[in-house]
Amino acid sequence: MTGKTCPIGCLLAALSLLSVSASANPAGVEGWLTTADGSRKLSPMEDVKVVQIAKGQNPDIVINTQKRFQKIAGFGASITDASAYLIQTKLSENARQALMRELFSRSAGLGFSVTRITIGASDFSQSHYSYADVPGNPLADIAPARTHLIPTLKTMRAINPQLKIIATPWSAPAWMKTSGSLIKGRLKPENYGDFARYLVSYTIAMRKAGVPIDMLTIQNEPHFEPENYPGMRVEPAERAAFISGHLGPKMRREIPGTKLLDWDHNWDQPESPTAVLSDHTAARYIDGVAWHCYAGEVAAQSLVRDRFPKKETWFTECAAGQWSGNWEKAFNWSVRNLIIGTTRNWAKGVVMWNLALDENNGPHLGGCGNCRGLVTINSKNGDVTREPEYYAFAHASKFVRSGADRVASYSGDKHLETVAFQYGKRGQTTLIVYNGGPAERTVTFGDGKSNYAATLPKGAVATLIW
Structure with a gap:
């Protein structure tokens, strides 16, 4: 190897x-x-x-x-639109099946058991869209996911039936927001009910398509409004009001098997999920907290978990790229922080950002222009390069079974x-x-x-x- x-x-x-x-x-x-x-x-x-x-x-x-x-659920990486597109269009059928077995098979591969997907577009999409772009109609139409994303997810689940899927929106549909755009802005209070219908109808539609969603978060990085790709600011009081008055009860009634995670942002602001979980009504509907790596220290996970020991801890995003340094620096940072650090601080599952990107760090539209995936798929010849983070995650995912303590x-x-x-x-x-x-x-x-x-x-x- x-x-x-x-x-x-x-x-x-x-x-x-x-x-x-x-x-x-x-x-x-x-x-x-x-x-x-x-x-x-x-x-x-x-x-x-x-x-x-x-x-x-x-x-x-x-x-x-x-x-x-x-108890550990597993390790893995996100299937962004970019990853799904590359897997479905830049690999031969035999190469695609072999790569999927290598990554997700428990017996013959790395045994990846957790992934994260975007509800609509992120910066790693080839266009900016939501699943409900028609004003006034909040019911999700998942047609854009049927070409590349859903076939990829179904293949992954067929190889590893224990696979857990976390789904996250980068933005509410533009017509529900103060900006009138997928970029920047906040969710309008009068559209809280619409956004709840959107997320629940999306989850139901994905299940009917053969892709059950195990966990939802309500917003990727809710304290960040990107300049050139979908994003939305949702402060703690807004998240608590939306969950307690709209999304939480609707999820309990219509998708009771799907868990809800708060935060989905960096280690440097543990006070934000703490504030939401301190709202007793909202906390009734929240199963756990999701974390990212881009600021702060991993010990923040334990700070919140110690306050709320009945809530689960999940690590849902960290990207590597040209800033990560040489092979040694990138590999060792990932092992120390993402494999050892997150799990020693209560993470049940650990998810890297893009599973696969191409030789040009894409495709992407806005956002990160120098990120890399766990693997790089050459868009011209289909060659696969395994990056340092691939081996960091392999040291855990291949040998730590789902359900281990x-x-x-x-x-x-x-x-x-x-x-x-x-x-x-x-x-x-x-x-x-x-x-x-x-x-x-x-x-x-x-x-x-x-x-x-x-x-x-x-x-x-x-x-x-x-």
């Missing part, structure tokens, strides 16, 4: 053989390693061994499977960053560890009774399973 542009078929074969390659380890521990320079990418480790720890001492990393936290992991060494999971009370334990120290080192890990050792190069990330 070291080749940057390994054809899809060879990548899929390598993924399916990973467990076979690692299972020969005499310690009974399977391990996979990615080095800081990318010379080894998700490469089986053959040097894991059983070790004895001196009496009265602990291993470098202690796992306590008796202390359990949130995060369990406690501790290290007294500030250079070792970890997160651990266990599937079932006596099932498989998975440890992800990053060596942020100045040199290669042998790391010991275990529960103090059964202990193991593995060599981690400087800046490397390992996934270890026993």
Whole structure:
């Protein structure tokens, strides 16, 4: 798995053989390693061994499977209009099916289990539209989704029936807004009922099309009004009023199986979802909080969860791009913040932004001109390049099963960053560890009774399973 542009078929074969390659380890521990320079990418480790720890001492990393936290739904990336378009039009049928299996198969691929889609256009669409552009008619017409998006989602669900889908509007239809446009503006109070009908009718239409929506958020980044692509400002008091008086009751009556998440914005303003959840009427209808990475620190997730422990935590967007630095910097930042950081701070699911973009960082209309997807699909020849974030997410998604619990992991060494999971009370334990120290080192890990050792190069990330 070291080749940057390994054809899809060879990548899929390598993924399916990973467990076979690692299972020969005499310690009974399977391990996979990615080095800081990318010379080894998700490469089986053959040097894991059983070790004895001196009496009265602990291993470098202690796992306590008796202390359990949130149940994990999974990891994945968003199927934007751009991603769906590229998957459906720039790959041959065989290449498309192979890439979908590579990304979503539990047995032969990465096992992506969560995705996010846009309700209408985002900046990664080829036109700006909503599903109800005719003034006065709030019922969603999902015809634009039928060409590329819905076929892609149905293929994903066929490969991984456990797939969870989060749906988010970037804007209400223009006629419901103060700006009269998809760009900028606020939702007019007299159209709160219309917007609620729009979101609920959309969810019903998608279900009838074979794509059940597991979660809704009411607005992408509600404290941001972009200059050149759809967006809408919705302050906490407005969100609370809209949810308590309109959307919440309508969802309970008409789409009771769909959860509602608030916020869907950055770590730097935890006071915003806190204000909405402090409205007791609105809070009755809210199942959790969604977060983005572009400002603030990941610990904000725990700040809100500690205040409202019955509400779920989801991480729903982070983009990478030309600003992310070299391979080492981009890969390690994603592992430390998005894989380890979000889950240690209660995230049940972790979703990157675009699953796929082309060699020109698009197609897009406004917004980010230097973002990249987890994979890059060459629009001229269909070649697929796996980006650093692909491997960061692979270290979790391939090895942490949906339904696993995060369990406690501790290290007294500030250079070792970890997160651990266990599937079932006596099932498989998975440890992800990053060596942020100045040199290669042998790391010991275990529960103090059964202990193991593995060599981690400087800046490397390992996934270890026993």
